[in-house]
Amino acid sequence: MSILEVNNVSKSFGGVKANVDISMSVEKGKIVGLIGPNGSGKTTLFNSIVGTYPVDSGSIKFNNKEVSELPVPVIAKLGLLRTFQQTRIYGKLNCIDNMLISHKGSDESLITIFSKIPKNLTDKAENLLSFVGLYQKRKLRAGDLSFGQQKLLELAMALMNEPEMLLLDEPTAGINPTLINGIIDRLIKVNQDFGITLLVIEHNMKVIMQLAEDIFCLAHGKMLANGSPDEIKNDKRVIDAYLGAQ
């Protein structure tokens, strides 16, 4: 059963056709990759799916519900969330407070939020920090964490809202190669332990081949190929698109 259905989505910025007639389907419970050379339209597609940009045409269905006209917070409440290439954390707040602030009930001011935090929410924040390996650092300012740890914090912050599906924009970008395996293991656990469907943009081919069961490849704003890691690895169109982009 598919959790996400993108049908004939197009999006232009002035004369730039960032996405042209894109169709893709993501099966519930899977880890799916989205690859493509720089500027091929991956982030634009993410932004369209989560509601950041209105699409020019086409349909996006999440759990069979049309979401292409809905704003970001409404889509988030339906259970579809994204993380960013550059982490979005509050550097001056400690890890626990970052977690509490990202909880979706929190649309009030910071003072109101912190003055009435239920104990179970703090417990949940601590459990998730422990899940991503940051429990010991929970009282440190997020800005003092390494970039890799900030990415794990951002992942934990997204999990606070118990999404059904997470869109991850380059979860291993800028991370020390020795820590990359830790991130891959965490993402697999997110998928297996919480049953969260993952759609992952990734430039690191080794990572996406290890992580994803199904991979979509964009080039020049169009859907170029779709298949298993093995099929994609050996697809001449994909190889040419990457070589041509270098």
Ligand SMILES: Nc1ncnc2c1ncn2[C@@H]1O[C@H](COP(=O)(O)OP(=O)(O)OP(=O)(O)O)[C@@H](O)[C@H]1O
């Ligand atoms: N807000 C915007 N305004 C104008 N042009 C944009 C905007 N966002 C993206 N574009 C253009 O759309 C095209 C696709 O960009 P996009 O960021 O979606 O590609 P990408 O595959 O995510 O690239 P990268 O791998 O480098 O992150 C590019 O030509 C880009 O310059």
